Amino acid sequence: MLDPLSKYEAGADATKPSRRASAAFTRLHGAAPSGVWSAPGRVNLIGEHTDYNDGFVLPFALPHRTAVAASARDDGLLRVATLHDGVLEEADPVAVADLEPGVVGGWAAYPAGVAWVLREQGLTGGADLVIAGDVPAGAGLSSSHALECAVALALLGLADRAVDDLPQVARWVQRAENEFVGAPTGLLDQTASLCCTEAHVLFLDVRSFESEQVPFDAAAHGLEVLVIDTRASHSHTDGGYGARRAGCEKAASVLGVAALRDVDVSGLDAALDRVPEESRPLVRHVVTENERVLAAVGLLRGGRLAELGPLLDASHASLRDDYRVSAPELDVAVDAAKAAGALGARMVGGGFGGSAIALVPVQRHDEVVRQVLAAFAERGWATPRTFTAVPSAGAGRDE
Numbered sequence: 001m002l003d004p005l006s007k008y009e010a011g012a013d014a015t016k017p018s019r020r021a022s023a024a025f026t027r028l029h030g031a032a033p034s035g036v037w038s039a040p041g042r043v044n045l046i047g048e049h050t051d052y053n054d055g056f057v058l059p060f061a062l063p064h065r066t067a068v069a070a071s072a073r074d075d076g077l078l079r080v081a082t083l084h085d086g087v088l089e090e091a092d093p094v095a096v097a098d099l100e101p102g103v104v105g106g107w108a109a110y111p112a113g114v115a116w117v118l119r120e121q122g123l124t125g126g127a128d129l130v131i132a133g134d135v136p137a138g139a140g141l142s143s144s145h146a147l148e149c150a151v152a153l154a155l156l157g158l159a160d161r162a163v164d165d166l167p168q169v170a171r172w173v174q175r176a177e178n179e180f181v182g183a184p185t186g187l188l189d190q191t192a193s194l195c196c197t198e199a200h201v202l203f204l205d206v207r208s209f210e211s212e213q214v215p216f217d218a219a220a221h222g223l224e225v226l227v228i229d230t231r232a233s234h235s236h237t238d239g240g241y242g243a244r245r246a247g248c249e250k251a252a253s254v255l256g257v258a259a260l261r262d263v264d265v266s267g268l269d270a271a272l273d274r275v276p277e278e279s280r281p282l283v284r285h286v287v288t289e290n291e292r293v294l295a296a297v298g299l300l301r302g303g304r305l306a307e308l309g310p311l312l313d314a315s316h317a318s319l320r321d322d323y324r325v326s327a328p329e330l331d332v333a334v335d336a337a338k339a340a341g342a343l344g345a346r347m348v349g350g351g352f353g354g355s356a357i358a359l360v361p362v363q364r365h366d367e368v369v370r371q372v373l374a375a376f377a378e379r380g381w382a383t384p385r386t387f388t389a390v391p392s393a394g395a396g397r398d399e
């Protein structure tokens with residue numbers, strides 16, 4: 001279903017990211033790549049800011065992907081180029097042996113960070129990488145993790161390393177993001193990109209890494225998950241995200257538990273009495289959000305997808321009022337979608353900007369989009385971009 005301005009519809013560009021990456025690689029290097037790997041962006045149906053509290057998440061992979069065409073080099077250099085609107089931009093080559101946090105900045109830090117982590121696994125040879133993708137950047141849909149996951153699979157593939165432990169790959173990618181890029185993020189996004197499967201949401205217990213692929217077919221219920229990219233930019237390196245994470249860790253330590261996951265909802269009031277006042281909203285969000293994930297999984301297992309709306313609404317309210325990571329654009333998108341007939345809506349990802357999702361009866365799609373766009377136009381804000389998200393395949397080798 002195409003919306004006005006929905007350049008973000010996956011595949012809107014007639015050529016798939018993997019084909020584009022491969023063709024650009026051949027143009028740049030004069031030979032075809034040894035292989036092409038790709039990884040998707042994600043939305044999280046529910047379970048926000050629970051991952052670094054050892055809790056539960058419920059993401060699915062988007063059809064939008066980042067592809068990496070790659071060949072090994074024998075001089076230990078990492079040469080990375082990225083394709084933007086048909087233009088190839090090359091980063092300065094860097095020796096894998098010289099990679100350290102701070103040495104590479106900008107977009108090239110993401111692939112370099114992955115090479116830095118994998119160097120410890122004995123992957124010291126160089127590589128030529130050419131990147132192309134259609135995951136909206138800066139939209140809270142995990143474009144950075146799609147890139148990092150695709151690069152990880154490419155470097156492992158070039159070294160003929162079996163990739164049979166995806167949670168381990170997710171941890172390597174997390175280290176690249178935390179220690180090299182400098183974003184203190186959890187494990188939601190990488191795991192979603194690597195482990196999600198078509199037509200399912202991934203119910204993940206981040207502590208044990210036990211997971212369940214839960215069937216998710218909104219269309220069968222006459223519904224869709226509408227993604228609204230508010231185009232309000234966000235970043236997880238500028239302190240707000242890290243402050244929430246540190247606040248949760250402090251509260252867990254006051255409560256004498258390993259993580260806020262260990263606070264049972266039945267003991268929430270008692271726990272709130274024991275933590276400093278400023279920690280209470282954080283604790284309340286994490287504990288109730290974990291409960292909402294479990295409730296959502298229960299509904300999905302029972303075929304009651306159409307009843308998810310109130311959980312999405314409660315999640316948004318909690319992120320807005322307790323966790324305080326929403327933004328005016330996200331609140332307006334959520335409210336306008338609801339007023340136009342969405343069954344529920346919430347911000348997704350880390351927040352402070354980025355995207356919201358709405359569970360929309362298919363016949364209300366046009367009206368929801370119209371009212372969201374009108375609400376933004378009224379305020380003189382940039383026009384949001386919308387698309388219908390269908391649970392898609394996780395990362396893998398394409399060519």
Ligand code: GAF
Binds near residue numbers: 047
């Ligand atoms: C961002 C982070 F990268 C994730 O780890 C997660 O914490 C999310 O925000 C909030 O749920 O996407």
